[in-house]
Amino acid sequence: MSTPTIPRRSWTQRYHVKGIGWTVLLLVLLVASAQMTGVNVGMFFSNLGQFTNLLVRMSNPAWDYTAVIIQPLLETIQMAILGTTIGAAFAIPFAVLSASNLIHNRWLRGLTRLFLDLVRTLPDLLLAAIFVAIFGIGSTAGVITLAIFSFGMVSKLFYEVIETIDMGPLEALESVGATKITIIWYAVLPQILNQFVSYFLYTLEINVRASTVLGYLGAGGIGVFLQRSLNEFNYNQTAVIILATLVVVLVIDGVSNHLRRVLL
Amino acid sequence: MQTTITTPSQRHSLWQRWGWLLWVLIIGIIYFWTINGLKFTGFQESASAVSKSILHGLVHPTWSYVYDGSGEDLVSLILQTLAIAFLGTIVSALISVPFAFWAARGPKEHYFLRSGSGKIVLTLIRTFPEIVLAIMFIKAVGPGSYAGVLAVSVHSVGMLGKLFGEAIENMDRGSEEAITSAGGRSSQVFALATIPTIMPEFLSYTLYRFEIAVRSASILGMVGAGGIGTPMIFAIQTRDWSKVGIILLGIVVMVLLIDSLSEQLRKRLI
Amino acid sequence: MEQATPIISFKGVNKVYNNGTVGLKDISFDIPRGQFLVVVGLSGAGKSTLLRTINRMHEITSGEITVEDEAIGDYKGKALRLLRRKIGMIFQGFNLINRSSVEKNVLSGRVSYYATWKTILGLFSKADKEKAVHALERVNLVEKLYTRADELSGGQQQRVAIARTLMQDPKIILADEPVASLDPLTTKTVMDTLKRLNQEDGITVIVNLHSVALAREYADRIIGLRAGQLVYDQPIAKVTVDDLDQIYQAEGEKA
Numbered sequence: 138m139s140t141p142t143i144p145r146r147s148w149t150q151r152y153h154v155k156g157i158g159w160t161v162l163l164l165v166l167l168v169a170s171a172q173m174t175g176v177n178v179g180m181f182f183s184n185l186g187q188f189t190n191l192l193v194r195m196s197n198p199a200w201d202y203t204a205v206i207i208q209p210l211l212e213t214i215q216m217a218i219l220g221t222t223i224g225a226a227f228a229i230p231f232a233v234l235s236a237s238n239l240i241h242n243r244w245l246r247g248l249t250r251l252f253l254d255l256v257r258t259l260p261d262l263l264l265a266a267i268f269v270a271i272f273g274i275g276s277t278a279g280v281i282t283l284a285i286f287s288f289g290m291v292s293k294l295f296y297e298v299i300e301t302i303d304m305g306p307l308e309a310l311e312s313v314g315a316t317k318i319t320i321i322w323y324a325v326l327p328q329i330l331n332q333f334v335s336y337f338l339y340t341l342e343i344n345v346r347a348s349t350v351l352g353y354l355g356a357g358g359i360g361v362f363l364q365r366s367l368n369e370f371n372y373n374q375t376a377v378i379i380l381a382t383l384v385v386v387l388v389i390d391g392v393s394n395h396l397r398r399v400l401l
Numbered sequence: 402m403q404t405t406i407t408t409p410s411q412r413h414s415l416w417q418r419w420g421w422l423l424w425v426l427i428i429g430i431i432y433f434w435t436i437n438g439l440k441f442t443g444f445q446e447s448a449s450a451v452s453k454s455i456l457h458g459l460v461h462p463t464w465s466y467v468y469d470g471s472g473e474d475l476v477s478l479i480l481q482t483l484a485i486a487f488l489g490t491i492v493s494a495l496i497s498v499p500f501a502f503w504a505a506r507g508p509k510e511h512y513f514l515r516s517g518s519g520k521i522v523l524t525l526i527r528t529f530p531e532i533v534l535a536i537m538f539i540k541a542v543g544p545g546s547y548a549g550v551l552a553v554s555v556h557s558v559g560m561l562g563k564l565f566g567e568a569i570e571n572m573d574r575g576s577e578e579a580i581t582s583a584g585g586r587s588s589q590v591f592a593l594a595t596i597p598t599i600m601p602e603f604l605s606y607t608l609y610r611f612e613i614a615v616r617s618a619s620i621l622g623m624v625g626a627g628g629i630g631t632p633m634i635f636a637i638q639t640r641d642w643s644k645v646g647i648i649l650l651g652i653v654v655m656v657l658l659i660d661s662l663s664e665q666l667r668k669r670l671i
Numbered sequence: 672m673e674q675a676t677p678i679i680s681f682k683g684v685n686k687v688y689n690n691g692t693v694g695l696k697d698i699s700f701d702i703p704r705g706q707f708l709v710v711v712g713l714s715g716a717g718k719s720t721l722l723r724t725i726n727r728m729h730e731i732t733s734g735e736i737t738v739e740d741e742a743i744g745d746y747k748g749k750a751l752r753l754l755r756r757k758i759g760m761i762f763q764g765f766n767l768i769n770r771s772s773v774e775k776n777v778l779s780g781r782v783s784y785y786a787t788w789k790t791i792l793g794l795f796s797k798a799d800k801e802k803a804v805h806a807l808e809r810v811n812l813v814e815k816l817y818t819r820a821d822e823l824s825g826g827q828q829q830r831v832a833i834a835r836t837l838m839q840d841p842k843i844i845l846a847d848e849p850v851a852s853l854d855p856l857t858t859k860t861v862m863d864t865l866k867r868l869n870q871e872d873g874i875t876v877i878v879n880l881h882s883v884a885l886a887r888e889y890a891d892r893i894i895g896l897r898a899g900q901l902v903y904d905q906p907i908a909k910v911t912v913d914d915l916d917q918i919y920q921a922e923g924e925k926a
Contacts, residue, residue, distance in 0.1 A: 142813065142814075143816060144813070144816050150817060166487060167488065170483075170484035171484075173480065173546070174481065174484050174488060174545075175545060175546060175547050176488065176547050177547065181541060181542055181547075184541045188538070188540065191540050191541075212439065215438045215439050218431065218435045219435050219436065219439065222432075254657065255653060255657075258652065258653045258657055260617065260619055261620075262532070262620040262623055263619070263623075263630075266623065266634055266637050267455065267637065270451060270637050271448050271451045271455065272448055273448075275440070276439050276441075277439075277441050280439065346528065349530060350530045353624070367533070379530070379533065383528050386528050387524070573764075575765070575766035576767060576769075578762070578766055579762065579767070579832070579835070580779060580782060581728065582728055582758070582760040583756065583779070583780050583781075583783060583835070583838075583839055584752040584753065584754075584782065584783030585752070585779075585782040585783060585790075586782075586787060589782045589785075589790050592791045593768070593782060593790055594768060594779075597768050597770055598768065598769070
């Protein structure tokens with residue numbers, strides 16, 4: 138049996154240039170990052186005592202504190218509901234303007250999407266800090282933060298839904314000369330309503346999580362008490378707040394998940 | 402035939418006709434409760450003045466802050482922010498792998514005790530606020546970006562572990578079957594079939610999580626855990642709006658760049 | 672040929688799934704060494720289960736299967752891996768490692784000869800790398816040695832899978848619907864390759880097919896399954912079209 142002709146490999150393939158290149162890049166980035174952030178594994182373990190001490194103090198929750206935080210927890214949920222509603226309301230026109238199947242003007246669509254991309258780059262706590270400076274300490278700053286935060290998120294989710302609709306009914310109405318508003322009301326809305334509500338609930342879940350820490354910067358809700366307990370080193374109170382938050386988040390997630398399953 | 406059609410519709414007619422009213426009532430009550438419960442005390446007269454000076458600051462950013470070689474300038478701190486996000490994401494990706502196998506339901510598993518408990522633990526980690534973690538780590542290693550890295554490393558496990566676990570549950574088990582039938586040990590099946598099959602998805606999710614980590618690393622500094630957040634909160638508190646403007650600009654550019662870079666890489670992976 | 676010592680033997684084999692579904696019911700037959708056996712039947716008739724009981728990818732509930740005169744039911748650990756080594760398997764979905772090169776895929780057929788750490792590091796011997804080239808030569812795919820597996824067509828992928836099983840030096844090849852996801856032309860190449868290995872190397876080949884025409888073209892012997900029972904068993908010379916139609920039709924009438 139003769140030796141078959143084995144195909145030639147380029148030298149990049151033979152010496153695994155790609156794999157080695159990526160590995161080296163990863164290692165360089167890791168080392169550079171570790172240096173830049175001053176990571177020191179030893180220090181973490183030598184100070185582990187303080188960390189465990191903190192955990193021990195947290196593991197004895199001050200249960201009587203529960204009564205104090207019920208009202209701010211409810212306020213947190215209210216902030217999330219209102220913020221999400223305002224954000225979603227503003228998101229609808231922007232979602233329509235970004236949907237390629239409804240708006241054929243590329244410039245208008247591109248500008249709208251660029252604006253939405255910009256809004257989405259801003260982290261929630263950063264917005265909260267700015268709005269606390271504008272509106273002062275309180276839930277107003279929180280509601281507006283959540284409104285902007287959910288506006289960025291919902292508008293993207295919404296226009297992606299709009300782009301998947303069946304164009305048949307739309308074209309039918311267009312052919313009889315219906316106005317854009319009529320078309321959206323009768324041909325678009327019925328197709329997307331359920332998914333809109335589903336995404337609204339999903340955003341609400343995320344906002345409930347986000348709203349629990351906004352108060353740390355003074356934007357109302359349970360976060361205010363979180364910051365207070367941490368500053369006063371009352372870690373047994375911190376523990377109660379975290380546990381209560383957990384319960385609220387899980388309940389909201391559960392209700393929302395159930396409703397979303399019913400809807401879709 | 403006709404009676405069987407009309408009977409159920411008659412029985413349901415009450416609910417069908419008035420059911421929406423119940424929903425309207427429930428939603429109405431929720432919103433009434435919401436709007437009544439919140440106190441809109443914030444509208445102070447200074448609001449419009451402050452907004453104006455913020456806008457003025459955003460339009461006139463402190464360009465000199467971009468780079469001054471001190472190591473405390475915008476570029477240095479943006480790089481530090483990226484370093485926190487990068488290191489934190491890599492570490493959390495490594496920690497997430499065992500968690501993912503814990504939380505993923507096996508193909509022939511009938512009892513969900515193992516995977517169910519894993520899923521609960523991951524939910525707990527996910528719900529634990531990241532800034533509280535950062536504050537706790539600051540107690541352990543002092544303020545600075547090291548605490549930020551630790552916070553990102555731990556918090557990201559909640560989401561990455563969940564995503565990795567779902568990837569494992571949905572993976573194609575064909576190549577595993579092939580290696581088993583060729584007489585491979587289970588460790589060989591894992592190394593030769595499971596890992597190569599699942600790796601691209603793991604990498605893609607890790608990149609996605611990195612995008613999120615960049616956003617959180619840029620705010621962790623607000624509680625003292627390093628990165629661009631520290632000068633940001635300081636500039637806000639001292640009403641130095643021109644500096645806030647340049648930092649905001651820096652964050653926006655950084656996030657946009659990272660998002661598009663990550664998206665390109667993820668497209669090539671799958 | 673009929674009188675030769677069987678390489679595989681089924682004795683009263685039953686398989687009941689955990690949910691109570693009957694997979695195989697009282698199956699008894701022998702497969703002589705070097706036979707090209709085709710198993711036909713509707714999907715869900717138990718063909719795939721039957722095949723996988725031979726290399727213990729599926730466990731049986733009762734009865735006995737022997738391979739080369741040894742009962743395989745109690746094999747564990749190393750004995751089981753050695754059994755699987757001498758039985759190659761080919762799948763409907765090819766089951767290659769998609770993002771790896773053809774070479775790596777073919778070499779993976781050799782896992783049972785290596786320690787785990789060597790497989791992880793890809794430390795295959797020079798002799799095995801040459802063996803991989805020869806295996807690919809037999810399926811006419813040497814030129815794809817360094818190509819990524821998922822860049823190949825379906826028929827080529829299935830031939831890579833055949834080359835992979837050749838690395839095991841198999842005495843038996845089990846093929847589970849090997850051509851179900853291929854077009855007619857590539858189907859012929861894959862079936863021809865299996866037939867050639869059967870004739871040139873004397874490998875016993877057991878193939879599940881749902882195409883009666885293919886079965887008649889390639890088989891030495893055809894057996895038919897219906898609802899987990901062996902309902903038909905004839906050497907190819909005695910197989911008629913009517914017989915085969917009945918295996919399928921009877922099922923249809925019952926349903």
